[in-house]
Amino acid sequence: MSTTHEGTRTHEAHEDITALLKLEDVVQLISPTGERQSSPGFDSWVDDVTTEQLADLYEDMVVVRRIDTEATALQRQGELGLWPPLLGQEAAQIGSARALRSDDFVFSSYRENGVAYCRGVNFTDLMRVWRGTAASGWNPYEVGMATPAVIIGAQTLHATGYALGCQFDGSDSVAIAYFGDGATSQGDVNEAMVFAASFQAPVVFFCQNNQWAISEPVGLQSKRHLSDRAPGFGIPSMRVDGNDVLAVMAATRIALDRARTGGGPTFIEAVTYRMGPHTTSDDPTRYRSASELDEWRAKDPITRLAALLESRGVFPDELGSRVNSKADAVARDMRAGCLSIAKPNPLSVFENVFAEPHSGLERQKSQYAAYLASFDSDPDASTQGDRS
Amino acid sequence: MTTMTLAGALNDGLRRSLARDEKVVLLGEDIGKLGGVFRITDKLQEEYGPRRVIDTPLAEAGIIGTAVGLAIRGYRPVCEIQFDGFIYPGFDQIVAQVAKLHYRTQGTVKMPITIRVPFGGGIGAVEHHSESPEAYFAHTAGLRVVSCSNPQDAHSMIQQAIASDDPVLFFEPKRRYWQKGEVDTELDANAIPLGQARVLKSGSDVTLVAYGPLVRTALDVAAAAADDGVAVEVVDLRSLSPVDFATVEASVRKTGRLVITHEAAQSGGMGAEIAAAITERCFDWLEAAPARVTGFDTPYPPASLEEAFLPDLDRILDAVDRVLGRRNSLTGWKATA
Numbered sequence: 001m002s003t004t005h006e007g008t009r010t011h012e013a014h015e016d017i018t019a020l021l022k023l024e025d026v027v028q029l030i031s032p033t034g035e036r037q038s039s040p041g042f043d044s045w046v047d048d049v050t051t052e053q054l055a056d057l058y059e060d061m062v063v064v065r066r067i068d069t070e071a072t073a074l075q076r077q078g079e080l081g082l083w084p085p086l087l088g089q090e091a092a093q094i095g096s097a098r099a100l101r102s103d104d105f106v107f108s109s110y111r112e113n114g115v116a117y118c119r120g121v122n123f124t125d126l127m128r129v130w131r132g133t134a135a136s137g138w139n140p141y142e143v144g145m146a147t148p149a150v151i152i153g154a155q156t157l158h159a160t161g162y163a164l165g166c167q168f169d170g171s172d173s174v175a176i177a178y179f180g181d182g183a184t185s186q187g188d189v190n191e192a193m194v195f196a197a198s199f200q201a202p203v204v205f206f207c208q209n210n211q212w213a214i215s216e217p218v219g220l221q222s223k224r225h226l227s228d229r230a231p232g233f234g235i236p237s238m239r240v241d242g243n244d245v246l247a248v249m250a251a252t253r254i255a256l257d258r259a260r261t262g263g264g265p266t267f268i269e270a271v272t273y274r275m276g277p278h279t280t281s282d283d284p285t286r287y288r289s290a291s292e293l294d295e296w297r298a299k300d301p302i303t304r305l306a307a308l309l310e311s312r313g314v315f316p317d318e319l320g321s322r323v324n325s326k327a328d329a330v331a332r333d334m335r336a337g338c339l340s341i342a343k344p345n346p347l348s349v350f351e352n353v354f355a356e357p358h359s360g361l362e363r364q365k366s367q368y369a370a371y372l373a374s375f376d377s378d379p380d381a382s383t384q385g386d387r388s
Numbered sequence: 389m390t391t392m393t394l395a396g397a398l399n400d401g402l403r404r405s406l407a408r409d410e411k412v413v414l415l416g417e418d419i420g421k422l423g424g425v426f427r428i429t430d431k432l433q434e435e436y437g438p439r440r441v442i443d444t445p446l447a448e449a450g451i452i453g454t455a456v457g458l459a460i461r462g463y464r465p466v467c468e469i470q471f472d473g474f475i476y477p478g479f480d481q482i483v484a485q486v487a488k489l490h491y492r493t494q495g496t497v498k499m500p501i502t503i504r505v506p507f508g509g510g511i512g513a514v515e516h517h518s519e520s521p522e523a524y525f526a527h528t529a530g531l532r533v534v535s536c537s538n539p540q541d542a543h544s545m546i547q548q549a550i551a552s553d554d555p556v557l558f559f560e561p562k563r564r565y566w567q568k569g570e571v572d573t574e575l576d577a578n579a580i581p582l583g584q585a586r587v588l589k590s591g592s593d594v595t596l597v598a599y600g601p602l603v604r605t606a607l608d609v610a611a612a613a614a615d616d617g618v619a620v621e622v623v624d625l626r627s628l629s630p631v632d633f634a635t636v637e638a639s640v641r642k643t644g645r646l647v648i649t650h651e652a653a654q655s656g657g658m659g660a661e662i663a664a665a666i667t668e669r670c671f672d673w674l675e676a677a678p679a680r681v682t683g684f685d686t687p688y689p690p691a692s693l694e695e696a697f698l699p700d701l702d703r704i705l706d707a708v709d710r711v712l713g714r715r716n717s718l719t720g721w722k723a724t725a
C-alpha cells in the first residue's frame with residue numbers, strides 16, 4: 001500500500017518539477033521573416049554589429065551553402081567518397097565561429113565545414129578527407145581548429161583538456177566544442193561536462209540541435225530540452241534560435257566572455273535543422289516528412305537575414321550579386337582544388353603512425369617497399385602500373 | 389646505488405620527470421593526497437601542487453580524453469588508470485584518439501601521453517583488479533606498449549615513456565611493486581632504449597621470453613632448470629610494441645628452443661605473435677615448436693583459483709621439458725622422450 005502511495009506522490013512531484021523548470025522560448029533576435037527582435041540580456045552583446053558586418057555574415061552563410069552544394073555535386077560525380085551537408089545550419093556555424101578570436105581553439109565534429117571556412121581552412125584541404133586521400137586536411141595549429149572527430153562526442157573531452165591547458169597557461173584563450181543532439185547521449189559528452197565543471201575549464205559546449213541523428217529524432221536522445229541538462233552539471237546554459245545568426249553570435253559572445261574571465265564552462269543549445277541528409281549516403285525521406293521540411297524551410301537562416309538587410313536599406317540586388325560572384329569563385333577554386341588532389345604514394349601509408357622510429361613498422365615498410373620494387377626488376381611484370 | 393622497491397622507483401622516476409619538464413602533469417583518481425591506491429604518486433602533489441598532480445573525477449574516458457586536449461595544448465600528461473580492469477571505459481579514447489591523432493594530423497599533433505596501468509594478478513584481489521589487457525594495445529597501431537620487471541627498469545623506463553613524443557601504455561606489475569632492488573638513480577634513463585629487450589640470464593638450451601610480473605618467475609625457472617643441467621636463457625621483453633625481435637631471434641638461433649610466458653589469456657596474445665614471428669624468422673634453427681605458458685582463455689578467476697590460472701615455476705618448467713623433447717605432462721610421465 002504505502003509503496004503505491006509513495007509512487008504516486010513521486011510521480012506528481014516529478015510533474016511539478018517539470019513545470020517549474022519549463023524553459024522560456026528560445027532566444028531570438030531576428031525573426032523568421034527578418035524583423036529585429038529585442039531580447040534583454042542579449043541585445044547588448046551584438047549592439048556593435050553594424051549593417052555592413054551583417055552583410056559580411058550574410059556573405060559567409062551564402063558561401064558555405066555554396067561550398068556545400070558544390071561538394072555534394074562533386075560527390076555525385078564520383079570525385080568525393082562522401083559529404084556531410086550543413087544545409088540549414090549556416091547561422092549556427094557562422095554566428096558562433098565569427099565570435100571567436102584567432103587564438104581560441106575549435107574542436108568539431110565532421111559537419112562543421114562552415115566553422116572551418118571561418119577559421120581560414122583552405123577549400124582544397126576541406127576536401128581531402130572526403131576524397132579519401134588523407135586522414136585529415138589541415139594543420140590544427142595554423143587555423144586554431146582540431147581535425148574533425150568522427151567518433152561522436154569524443155572531441156568534447158579534448159576541448160575540455162585543451163581549455164584546462166589554457167587555464168594552466170594563464171591564457172584567456174577559450175576552447176569551443178561543437179557537437180550535435182545525438183552526441184549529448186554519449187558518455188564522453190557527459191564526462192566532459194563533469195570535468196569542465198569540476199575544473200571550471202574555459203570551454204564552450206556548442207550543441208547544434210539539428211533535430212536528427214541520422215534517422216533518430218532528438219526526442220529519442222532526451223525527454224527534455226538539451227539545454228536543461230547542463231545546469232545539472234553546474235554549467236549555465238542558453239537555448240537560442242540556431243537559425244538566427246545574431247542570436248547565436250550573442251550567446252557565443254556571452255559564453256566566451258564568461259570563459260575568458262574565469263567564469264568557467266557554458267552550454268549553448270542552438271536549435272536548428274539539418275535540411276539535407278545526414279551524409280550523401282543517407283535517404284531522409286525514409287524517416288521524416290516533407291511537411292516538416294517545409295516548416296523549417298520557412299525558418300531559413302539566410303532568407304531571414306536577407307530580409308533584415310533589405311529592411312535596413314541594403315540594396316538586395318547589389319549585395320546578392322557581390323555575394324554570388326564570391327560564392328561562384330569559391331566553388332570554382334574548390335572544384336579545381338579537389339580535382340588536383342593527387343593519389344598518395346603507397347608507402348606513405350606508413351608515415352606518421354609514430355613520432356619516433358618503431359622497429360616493427362619499419363620492417364613492414366621495408367618489406368612492402370621491396371615487394372613494390374620487385375615489379376621494376378621482375379621481367380614478367382609488363383608495367384608497374386598493373387599492380388600499383 | 390640505492391635500494392628501492394619497484395613502487396618507490398616509479399615514484400622517484402615520476403618525481404624526476406615532473407622536475408625536468410614543467411609541461412608534465414599527472415592525472416588520475418586518488419593520486420593526490422592519497423598518493424594513489426598503490427602509493428606510486430606518494431607525496432608528489434604535496435611537492436608539485438594540485439595543478440601538476442591532479443585528482444580527477446571518476447571517469448576513465450574523461451581522464452584520457454582530457455589528456456588528449458592537454459597534449460594538443462602542449463602538455464605531457466601522465467594518466468594513472470587505477471586498475472587494469474578499469475581501463476575499458478577509456479578504451480575508445482585510447483585506441484580511436486590517442487593512438488591515431490598523430491597519424492590523422494599527418495604528424496602535426498603529437499600525443500606524448502603516458503598511460504600507467506597496474507596490471508596482472510597474484511594479489512588476491514576481487515574481479516577486475518587482476519587483468520592483463522596489454523595485447524589489445526599492442527595490437528593497436530600508434531601505441532607503444534612497455535612493461536617493467538624490476539626497480540631499475542621501472543625508474544628508467546617511466547622517465548623514457550614520459551619523454552617519448554609517442555603515446556606509451558606503461559604496464560606496471562602490481563604484484564612486484566614491493567620487490568626491492570638496487571637502483572642507480574643517476575643512471576642515464578636512456579642507457580637502454582625503451583624498445584629494447586634484455587637478456588637477463590644467458591643460457592644455451594632454451595630461450596624463455598617473459599615480461600612484467602613473470603620475469604621474476606622466469607629467473608626462478610632458469611635457476612631450477614640449472615639444477616637439472618638445463619641452461620635457460622631469460623629474455624625480459626620490456627617492450628611489447630615494438631617487440632625487439634632481433635634480441636629474441638639472436639637468442640633462439642643460439643638455443644633452437646622457445647618458451648613464452650604471460651599472464652594474459654593465450655588466444656591472440658603476445659605469445660602467439662612472438663611464436664609466429666620467431667617461426668618465420670628462425671624456422672631452420674628451431675628444434676621444436678615454440679611453447680606458450682599463459683593464463684587461460686577464461687575470465688580472471690576468483691582469488692582462490694588464481695594459482696591455477698597463473699603460469700608458475702612448475703608449469704613453465706613443464707614447457708621447458710616439452711621443447712627439449714623430454715617427458716612432460718602432455719606426453720605422460722611414463723612415455724619415453
